[in-house]
Amino acid sequence: MKLAALAEAVGLDAGSAAGAEVTGFAIDHRKVAPGNVFGAFQGAVVNGEDFIPAAVSGGAIAVVARPEAKVEGAAHIADPVPRRAFARLAAQFFQPVPGTVVAVTGTNGKTSTVEMTRQVWRMCGERAASIGTLGVTTPDESVVTGLTTPDIVTFLSNMTGLAREGVTHVAYEASSHGLSQYRNEGLPVAAGAFTNLSRDHLDYHAGMEDYFAAKMRLFTEVVEDGGAAVIWADDAWSGRAMEEAGTRGLRLFTVGERGEAVRLLSHTPGHLGQELEVEIAGLRKTIMLPLIGAYQVANALVAAGLVLATGGEPARILDAVARLQPVRGRLERAAITAAGAPVYVDYAHTADALGAAIEALRPHVEHRLIVVFGAGGDRDQGKRFDMGQMASAKADLVIVTDDNPRGEDPARIRKMVLEGAPRAREIGDRREAIAAAIAAAGKGDIVLIAGKGHEQGQIVGSGSDMRVLPFDDVTVARECAAMGGNE
Numbered sequence: 001m002k003l004a005a006l007a008e009a010v011g012l013d014a015g016s017a018a019g020a021e022v023t024g025f026a027i028d029h030r031k032v033a034p035g036n037v038f039g040a041f042q043g044a045v046v047n048g049e050d051f052i053p054a055a056v057s058g059g060a061i062a063v064v065a066r067p068e069a070k071v072e073g074a075a076h077i078a079d080p081v082p083r084r085a086f087a088r089l090a091a092q093f094f095q096p097v098p099g100t101v102v103a104v105t106g107t108n109g110k111t112s113t114v115e116m117t118r119q120v121w122r123m124c125g126e127r128a129a130s131i132g133t134l135g136v137t138t139p140d141e142s143v144v145t146g147l148t149t150p151d152i153v154t155f156l157s158n159m160t161g162l163a164r165e166g167v168t169h170v171a172y173e174a175s176s177h178g179l180s181q182y183r184n185e186g187l188p189v190a191a192g193a194f195t196n197l198s199r200d201h202l203d204y205h206a207g208m209e210d211y212f213a214a215k216m217r218l219f220t221e222v223v224e225d226g227g228a229a230v231i232w233a234d235d236a237w238s239g240r241a242m243e244e245a246g247t248r249g250l251r252l253f254t255v256g257e258r259g260e261a262v263r264l265l266s267h268t269p270g271h272l273g274q275e276l277e278v279e280i281a282g283l284r285k286t287i288m289l290p291l292i293g294a295y296q297v298a299n300a301l302v303a304a305g306l307v308l309a310t311g312g313e314p315a316r317i318l319d320a321v322a323r324l325q326p327v328r329g330r331l332e333r334a335a336i337t338a339a340g341a342p343v344y345v346d347y348a349h350t351a352d353a354l355g356a357a358i359e360a361l362r363p364h365v366e367h368r369l370i371v372v373f374g375a376g377g378d379r380d381q382g383k384r385f386d387m388g389q390m391a392s393a394k395a396d397l398v399i400v401t402d403d404n405p406r407g408e409d410p411a412r413i414r415k416m417v418l419e420g421a422p423r424a425r426e427i428g429d430r431r432e433a434i435a436a437a438i439a440a441a442g443k444g445d446i447v448l449i450a451g452k453g454h455e456q457g458q459i460v461g462s463g464s465d466m467r468v469l470p471f472d473d474v475t476v477a478r479e480c481a482a483m484g485g486n487e
């Protein structure tokens with residue numbers, strides 16, 4: 001493919017490299033191959049512009065960079081927002097892509113929603129995939145990727161790979177990091193969904209407004225013209241999200257008790273799931289959702305909204321929602337203790353999520369709800385106090401432990417959590433904390449182990465000292481439950 005053709009399609013000037021043949025795209029100079037276009041971006045750690053000479057010696061024919069960057073020996077495709085220009089240009093190269101692509105943003109519920117969207121599509125007969133924290137899940141396999149949102153080159157090449165495998169429908173997770181770094185876009189996105197907004201990632205974003213603005217790029221820039229916005233209507237930020245989508249002229253699909261496209265009329269928690277009365281595009285039906293917790297209703301219905309917005313049939317969508325399978329590490333029932341107390345593992349790692357996970361279990365608790373959790377190191381510190389406070393307000397026994405301390409002193413992280421939960425027990429070692437919770441649980445109690453969900457390791461140290469110690473909450477819960485005994 002000639003660079004001129006790719007550039008013209010997105011209104012960029014290929015300059016001296018117009019006639020050159022493009023062989024690929026790279027954002028890391030170490031990955032540049034002859035004939036590649038290099039994206040030089042100012043990053044959080046280093047300035048990619050410093051690697052322009054190395055990229056050119058590696059064979060880059062053109063460099064997408066700010067107008068003020070210095071490029072010699074290759075064409076300079078100058079743009080004040082180089083990450084965006086690069087995404088648009090690269091998307092011209094990575095073809096074909098699946099015909100129906102949707103994205104989900106929000107503080108909590110993205111992974112669950114993309115996974116449920118994939119399931120609903122599959123049950124409606126489509127070849128569907130999802131991309132997010134759990135990796136890439138296709139009709140044939142599931143591949144763990146490590147990051148929720150990969151870099152733009154990996155993202156677009158994954159999309160092309162999926163299209164070549166015959167996947168026609170993809171739901172992907174658009175994190176605020178991914179959105180603010182233009183890591184997941186360029187290709188036509190038919191619909192975007194917003195689940196909710198609450199405090200997280202304020203180590204990276206300047207404040208809640210900045211965090212919200214990053215998420216809103218999904219509606220203001222990423223979704224294609226004439227596309228749809230699916231919005232959970234019952235969140236404090238929903239009104240503003242609707243305004244943003246409305247200003248852009250997107251087709252609005254609101255979901256929830258206040259939703260119009262997908263309205264939740266009632267939900268009654270049962271032992272193994274919940275009865276939902278739902279109205280979707282005028283069709284009213286009562287279904288059994290085979291999952292517990294109000295938050296899973298929200299995610300299931302936003303998934304239904306996405307399928308509806310991309311042409312799904314209401315009756316088939318509701319049948320599919322009634323057959324949804326649990327999402328790994330989201331209120332996953334891991335074990336039953338010797339005393340008969342169920343143990344759940346959940347990925348709640350914000351105060352809001354912790355509240356939602358505890359509330360999900362509350363209707364099933366006869367006696368006490370025991371929660372074990374910690375907070376991640378080298379991440380938003382302000383959420384720690386809030387998480388402590390939420391847990392102590394809503395649970396009966398709180399045990400504060402470690403969760404990926406990374407480069408921080410774990411005792412200091414726990415102290416910050418404990419400031420919000422002064423009556424909590426502190427047990428740093430996560431296995432011991434889980435064992436203590438399980439030993440303390442009697443008949444009628446429920447244990448919730450929060451924060452790690454599907455994660456397979458405890459991340460300790462940073463930089464060259466970083467290690468991932470194998471750790472799986474579900475396995476540890478089972479081992480501790482099998483040991484039996486009360487404290």
Ligand SMILES: CC(=O)N[C@H]1[C@@H](OP(=O)(O)OP(=O)(O)OC[C@H]2O[C@@H](n3ccc(=O)[nH]c3=O)[C@H](O)[C@@H]2O)O[C@H](CO)[C@@H](O)[C@@H]1O[C@H](C)C(=O)N[C@@H](C)C(=O)N[C@H](CCC(=O)O)C(=O)O
Nearest residue numbers: 027028029043044045046048051147148149151175177178
């Ligand atoms: C803070 C952050 O998000 N950093 C991400 C970001 O880095 P950056 O652009 O700021 O990169 P940088 O390291 O400063 O480098 C700047 C540029 O120079 C280039 N470079 C760098 C070094 C070199 O030798 N040569 C070179 O060319 C880099 O490729 C980059 O383009 O872009 C990189 C490539 O796209 C990401 O791998 C990296 O994620 C790091 C590893 C990370 O830990 N990110 C986490 C916080 C994250 O993004 N998490 C969210 C989940 C959040 C949620 O679920 O809510 C996610 O979406 O995964």
Ligand SMILES: Nc1ncnc2c1ncn2[C@@H]1O[C@H](COP(=O)(O)OP(=O)(O)OP(=O)(O)O)[C@@H](O)[C@H]1O
Nearest residue numbers: 107108109110111112295298346347348353356357
């Ligand atoms: N709709 C929701 N409302 C409130 N809390 C939720 C909702 N959905 C999920 N949660 C909570 O958030 C946790 C994480 O859910 P999920 O993995 O789907 O979210 P995510 O947005 O992908 O998270 P991450 O930002 O880490 O990728 C769940 O385990 C649950 O505790």
Ligand SMILES: N[C@H](CCC[C@H](N)C(=O)O)C(=O)O
Nearest residue numbers: 349375376379403404451452
């Ligand atoms: N157990 C985890 C959850 C992190 C979720 C991730 N999406 C993020 O905040 O980047 C931690 O705090 O380390």
Ligand SMILES: [Mg+2]
Nearest residue numbers: 110111133148
């Ligand atoms: Mg996720």
